[in-house]
Amino acid sequence: MKMAVMGAGSLGTILGALLTKHGYEMDLIDVNAAHVKALNEKGAKIIGLMDLVQPVKALTPDEMTEPYDLIFYLTKSTQDESALPYVAKYLKPDGIVITGQNGMPEETLNEVIGKERVLGQITGWGATWIEPGVSKLTSEPDHMTYEIGEQDGQITDRLRQVAEILSKAGNPRMLTNLIGTRWSKWTSNCCFSGMSAVVAGTFGDVLDNPHAIRCSAHILNESMAIAKAAGVTPEPFQGDDYAALAFTTEKEREGNIPGLKACVESHRNIRTGMLYDIEAGRYPEIDTTYNGVQCKLGAKYGVPTPVNQQVVDIVHQMAAGKLKIDPANVNLIQLPVLPKE
Ligand SMILES: NC(=O)C1=CN([C@@H]2O[C@H](COP(=O)(O)OP(=O)(O)OC[C@H]3O[C@@H](n4cnc5c(N)ncnc54)[C@H](OP(=O)(O)O)[C@@H]3O)[C@@H](O)[C@H]2O)C=CC1
Numbered sequence: 001m002k003m004a005v006m007g008a009g010s011l012g013t014i015l016g017a018l019l020t021k022h023g024y025e026m027d028l029i030d031v032n033a034a035h036v037k038a039l040n041e042k043g044a045k046i047i048g049l050m051d052l053v054q055p056v057k058a059l060t061p062d063e064m065t066e067p068y069d070l071i072f073y074l075t076k077s078t079q080d081e082s083a084l085p086y087v088a089k090y091l092k093p094d095g096i097v098i099t100g101q102n103g104m105p106e107e108t109l110n111e112v113i114g115k116e117r118v119l120g121q122i123t124g125w126g127a128t129w130i131e132p133g134v135s136k137l138t139s140e141p142d143h144m145t146y147e148i149g150e151q152d153g154q155i156t157d158r159l160r161q162v163a164e165i166l167s168k169a170g171n172p173r174m175l176t177n178l179i180g181t182r183w184s185k186w187t188s189n190c191c192f193s194g195m196s197a198v199v200a201g202t203f204g205d206v207l208d209n210p211h212a213i214r215c216s217a218h219i220l221n222e223s224m225a226i227a228k229a230a231g232v233t234p235e236p237f238q239g240d241d242y243a244a245l246a247f248t249t250e251k252e253r254e255g256n257i258p259g260l261k262a263c264v265e266s267h268r269n270i271r272t273g274m275l276y277d278i279e280a281g282r283y284p285e286i287d288t289t290y291n292g293v294q295c296k297l298g299a300k301y302g303v304p305t306p307v308n309q310q311v312v313d314i315v316h317q318m319a320a321g322k323l324k325i326d327p328a329n330v331n332l333i334q335l336p337v338l339p340k341e
């Protein structure tokens with residue numbers, strides 16, 4: 001079986017290295033020529049919570065020649081436009097692509113690749129690209145989870161086959177409600193990655209700021225209202241029932257905040273990749289993965305998203321250099337007034 005990781009960055013370098021180590025024929029494909037060179041010459045070096053140097057085969061998209069049976073798709077959503085045409089061109093007619101991106105990425109892939117060839121993967125671990133050839137694993141290796149599913153919820157032979165492959169790089173679980181599980185992770189990302197950008201800090205900085213965590217709670221509320229309007233049943237994610245944290249009154253919101261905080265307490269050191277992107281002068285995933293998608297879906301289903309919209313506006317202004325990367329930006333967000341109880 002001929003396989004590739006498309007977008008061998010933070011996550012993809014590690015996934016590609018681990019699958020290569022277990023004997024799979026893997027190509028690590030990435031636009032960063034210096035990274036590709038280092039991977040080929042020195043191997044993939046994994047640091048942080050894993051210590052591994054693994055010889056790998058890497059190439060740039062322009063060097064692709066052979067069709068693939070299975071492609072793990074791990075570029076950022078802001079790179080879809082440049083990466084997906086290569087996936088479409090080099091995927092066998094009966095091949096599959098599985099997207100491990102955050103957000104709700106399947107729809108975008110369906111349009112370019114065709115729904116019948118697209119599977120979804122919720123990546124439950126983190127990594128940071130350090131320099132050419134090097135990626136840092138930021139989650140414990142035994143917490144490297146992959147929740148994978150067919151878009152129609154069937155447990156198929158090909159899904160089992162992907163689970164078998166991913167079992168060599170962590171712990172896969174097959175889902176019958178991919179979108180329901182995605183919804184909860186996506187909600188969590190919008191609450192904490194979105195607000196991590198606004199507070200110019202870590203998830204812990206969001207947790208410790210009373211106004212910021214209330215903003216996160218309202219983002220969750222908007223997301224759950226959209227799920228209801230869209231007919232989606234959110235599933236618990238990593239044991240946390242985000243849907244149960246929705247509220248209608250101020251009293252309920254305050255009562256639910258400790259539960260919301262508990263969902264990410266163990267991730268308090270994470271700083272959203274959107275901040276790194278803004279600092280590096282790159283456009284962040286706000287419109288294509290995080291709160292901007294909430295606003296688009298809210299508009300589609302007639303659900304107001306005032307807090308998500310303010311997060312999007314602030315991140316846009318930060319990315320355009322019109323607002324400083326400053327924790328005080330959180331004070332710009334105004335919350336909707338709720339009945340007291
Ligand atoms: N990092 C994490 O901890 C987690 C990330 N995710 C999600 O997974 C996805 C990937 O994230 P992450 O690994 O951090 O992203 P990275 O930016 O680290 O990796 C993406 C890689 O794709 C490369 N790339 C860009 N354009 C193309 C192209 N046209 N063809 C091939 N490669 C390309 C990038 O190169 P260059 O940098 O030069 O543009 C980069 O090396 C995102 O959706 C993210 O939200 C999900 C869970 C955890």
Ligand SMILES: CC(C)(CO)C(=O)C(=O)O
Binds near residue numbers: 189271274
């Ligand atoms: C939260 C995290 C680090 C992983 O899901 C992420 O992808 C982001 O905010 O950029």
